[in-house]
Amino acid sequence: MTEERPVFSDQIQRERELQMQRxxxxxxxxxxxxxxxxxxxxCPKCGTVNEPEAQFCASCGEPLHMATCPNCGSEIDPDADxxxxxxxxxxxxxxxxCGADFNINDGYCPQCGMPRGGIVCxxxxxxxxxxxxxxxxxxxxxxxxxxxAEMRQLPEYKELMSLSHEYNELQMQLPYETVQDKERGDDLxxxxxxxxxxxxxxxxxxxxxxxxxxxxRVTKEELQEAKQKKLDQLxxxxxxxxxxxxxxxxxxRNFAMAQKPAGVRLAWKCNYKQALHSSPCGCxxxxxxxxxVILGHNxxxxxKDDK
Numbered sequence: 001m002t003e004e005r006p007v008f009s010d011q012i013q014r015e016r017e018l019q020m021q022r023x024x025x026x027x028x029x030x031x032x033x034x035x036x037x038x039x040x041x042x043c044p045k046c047g048t049v050n051e052p053e054a055q056f057c058a059s060c061g062e063p064l065h066m067a068t069c070p071n072c073g074s075e076i077d078p079d080a081d082x083x084x085x086x087x088x089x090x091x092x093x094x095x096x097x098c099g100a101d102f103n104i105n106d107g108y109c110p111q112c113g114m115p116r117g118g119i120v121c122x123x124x125x126x127x128x129x130x131x132x133x134x135x136x137x138x139x140x141x142x143x144x145x146x147x148x149a150e151m152r153q154l155p156e157y158k159e160l161m162s163l164s165h166e167y168n169e170l171q172m173q174l175p176y177e178t179v180q181d182k183e184r185g186d187d188l189x190x191x192x193x194x195x196x197x198x199x200x201x202x203x204x205x206x207x208x209x210x211x212x213x214x215x216x217r218v219t220k221e222e223l224q225e226a227k228q229k230k231l232d233q234l235x236x237x238x239x240x241x242x243x244x245x246x247x248x249x250x251x252x253r254n255f256a257m258a259q260k261p262a263g264v265r266l267a268w269k270c271n272y273k274q275a276l277h278s279s280p281c282g283c284x285x286x287x288x289x290x291x292x293v294i295l296g297h298n299x300x301x302x303x304k305d306d307k
Contacts, residue, residue, distance in 0.1 A: 041065075055079075080284035081249050087282065087305060089118075089129040096129045097141055099250030114141060131250070132257035134281040144254055151258045160237055164261035167230040171263070175223040234264060235294045242291040243280075245271070252286040253279075265295045267303055275304045 040049040041064045043057035050058055055078060057064060067078045072086035081091040089096045092104045096118075100111035108115050119140055120126070121133040128134055131144035139145045151157050193210050200208030218226070241259055246252045257279060260266065267276040269292075272285040276293070280286040282305030295301060 077285065079287075082282070082284045084282065084284050084304060095250070097131045097250060098143055099248035112141060112143060128281075130257075130281050131254050132279075132281075134279050137257060137260055137262065139258075144258070147254050147258045151255075156237065156241055157259060160234070160241070160259070160261050163230055163234050163237065164263050167227065167234065168263040170223065170227045170230060173223060174217065175220040176217055177220075231264075231294055234261070238292045238294070243289050245289040246287055249285065249287045252289065253281055256280045256286070256290070256292070260292060266292045267295050267301065269293045276301055277305050278303050281305075 040052055041054055042049055043060060043062055043064060045062040046057060046060045048057055048059040050064060054064055056062065063077050063079075065078060066075045067080070068074070069076050069083040069086060069088075070090055071083060071088045074083060074085040076083055076085075076090075081094065081096070082089050093101060095102055095109035095112060095114065097114040098109060098112040100109055102109050102111075106116065118127050118129045121128055121136060121138050121140060123138045124133060124136040126133055126135040128140060131141040132139055139148050152161075196210050197208055200210075243252055243256050243259075256268065260279070267278065268280045268283065268290055269276055270280070270283045270286060270290040271288040272283060272290075275283075276295075277283050280290060283290070
């Protein structure tokens, strides 16, 4: 008498076969990826297989091999010259002030003469690794002063400084606080016109022209509207003065800092991560370009390199 095979044993066998059939394509795909990886570099972002010697993905541009900050050990892009984690310039073979190559043992740049390790701003005493003071904007090198002098001749820069000056004057202006305050102001304005007219008539002028007051007081709403108009004009002009990409990070930092208007709360929006920095001095890859953007006084937008 033959022994019957349990039914559940056949069921288990069939399930195993089906499982192997399902897993076989996945295993084949994994083996193909391993073979590709052996012959190239797989992009961690998009999965594209690149040439073995490639540093950046041919499809999405993502770095294929990350580097490490020598100061704090944080992971950074291989072509970054500044660590956004510990806020230190990290290149030992490139001058941070002018971008020239120099020997790792040199204490001073052979091209611009600036010292390795930074200089102290004579105006605000901030230690800086770059040609413009990151705190007050003071030009610190001969190249920075030359760039600033050249920038001041541009029509866009002159317009930028004019708008910035007009905005700062509005910032200093005091608005009317109450209706009574405005009425008193109007009375004083009328009195001023009458006195000036009488003085002019005494000197023989039959139809004297009374000059308008240099600063006319307005209501809070009118003052706020005037300030916002200036900010909008500044924002539009800054958007037209975008710094394009450049091979040298030092050149981008220098030109960007030279065009920065004073007296307006700004942030540098980099093309690298579309992040906001207090200046291009805090960006790891300013060579990708960027632009200045205006921040409102009550803005809560995060600045990446604020400590």
